[in-house]
Amino acid sequence: MQREGDDEAWRSIVENFGERAELDDEPDSSSTASPEPPTGQDPYGWAVAPEPDEPAELAEPTPAYVEDEDTYVPPEPPPLPVPEPDRGIAWAGVVGAPLLLLVSLLFSIGLPSWVGYLMVAWFVGGFCYLVARMPKEPRDPWDDGSRV
Helix, strand or coil: CCCHHHHHHHHHHHHCCCCCCCCCCCCCCCCCCCCCCCCCECCCCCECCCCCCCCCCCCCCCCCCCCCCCCCCCCCCCCCCCCCHHHHHHHHHHHHHHHHHHHHHHCCCCCCHHHHHHHHHHHHHHHHHHHHCCCCCCCCCCCCCCCC
């Protein structure tokens, strides 16, 4: 059970909590029209853009893109390197043979068994050839692969 002095203290704290707003004049309740905001502001206090002097149809349109004379034009890229013919055939076997077998399987294209064996041999032979042509010595340990 709280004491009477505690209740009175809490009541005074609640009544005097925070600063009270100072109101200039109370608006008449008979007036139903809301006051007009000052020019250049909306009712919420945000600034409003001024009305244009010219009508929209007379104003000159601004171009969406203005081309600079000093634009950067990158140099032509070098042509794509063409692999050596033997490596190209090996890569075609590693990538192309499984794709051809997958397409023939998806579209239910019947292949003779010797064509299937030839594609499997092309894949295995191309993979073994590419592994055999890999460099034998390790890369430079200080080379992080970036080029300038």
